[in-house]
Amino acid sequence: MFVRGMSPSEATHSESSLTFAFRGTRMLVRTDGASAKLPADIGSAESARRLYLGTLDGRPCEAVELRDGPAPSEPLAFRDLRSLMGSLDEELLKIAGIASQVxxxxxxxxxxxxxxxxxxxxxxxxxxxxxxxxxxxxPRISPAIIVAVRRGREILLAHNRRHSGPVFSIVAGYVEPGESLEECVRRELREEVSIEVDDIRYFGSQPWPFPDSLMLGFVARYEAGEISVDGTEIMEAGWFTRETLPQIPPAGTIARRIIESVLAET
Ligand SMILES: [Zn+2]
Structure with missing residues (x-):
């Protein structure tokens, strides 16, 4: 279990310590086929900052920002945290998110x-x-909503400009000052796809350290409107069923969990 802390009770650099070393937003890992592990040590790489995070099952965890330097040699590599979903242990990935954020x-x-x-x-x-x-x-946390809209057996999926590749996901957006989560859900759907919804239900949440979001997931029922995309953020959107599903976000994302949960009920 991970226990947050501000200062180590024992030596931080004990042999059993876990180091989450970053260069920019990418973390140093040891790759082994499809799986990734934390490097046993970060060698002589020079650090620009070090922050103690807490302990994982008693082992001290430390976030380290490395200075620019030569690229590491195999099997060490710097990887974007998103790309480590599914290949790095889930608990370690969660701490890596905290490390990246702080x-x-x-x-x-x-x-x-x-x-x-x-x-x-x-x-x-x-x-x-x-x-x-x-x-x-x-440390700032920026709440953002992510919402699946269901219409009978169909789910609303949209292709965002930010997505690389032909991925379709559910609509998401940041909460604005003075806005309730439900108001944010309605506004985002109105702005991005011109859809009105009802029966907004909370689904669950996921920290999203890119760089500092907390994703709050919802499922809502279609009420009115014809899909019309904003053309700046959302490039394409439509109603899909289990049989016509396009490429959706990878396992490990709350978007994927909501989509699968909604489709499982159809
Ligand atoms: Zn001041």
Missing amino acids: LDWDRNHQFCGRCGTRTVASAVERSRKCPRCSLAAY
Whole structure:
């Protein structure tokens, strides 16, 4: 079990410690066929920052940002976290998401956003505080909704410009200030595909550290409207059944879980 912590109770660099080493958004792994593991050690690579995360089954976990350098040689490789879904142990992938997120936050909050003074890391909580004006910065979580719309046996799937390849998924978008999750669901569907829905039900959630989202999943019932895509974010959308399903997001994503759950009931 992973237990969050701010400082190691024992030596951080014990032999059994787990290192989540990043260069930008990509993490260093040891690849072995289709599976990936954490590297046993990161050798002499120079680090730009180190953050203690907590322990996994008693083993200290540390996030490390590596400086630019030569590409590692096989079987070591830097990989995007998304590409590690299904090949890296799920618990390790979850901690890797935390590592990626706190490294990104720490890198972006070295100076106070209000007065520009260099910030200082708190020893007791995950925050950086300004010694001059006392403004504290915490890792930001950006809530986003993701929603499956069902119409009888059909599900609404859309192709987003951001997706590489011909992947169709369910509609998603960030929650705006002052908006409830249900209002966000209705607005995103209205804006992106011109569809009105009813009977909005919570499905489940998934941290999505790209860079700092929390995906909140919903299932809603089609109420009215003809599909019309916005043409900027959504390029194509349609109603699909189990028999006509296009390529959908990979296993390990909440999008995939919602789509499979909805289709299992048809
Ligand atoms: Zn300040």
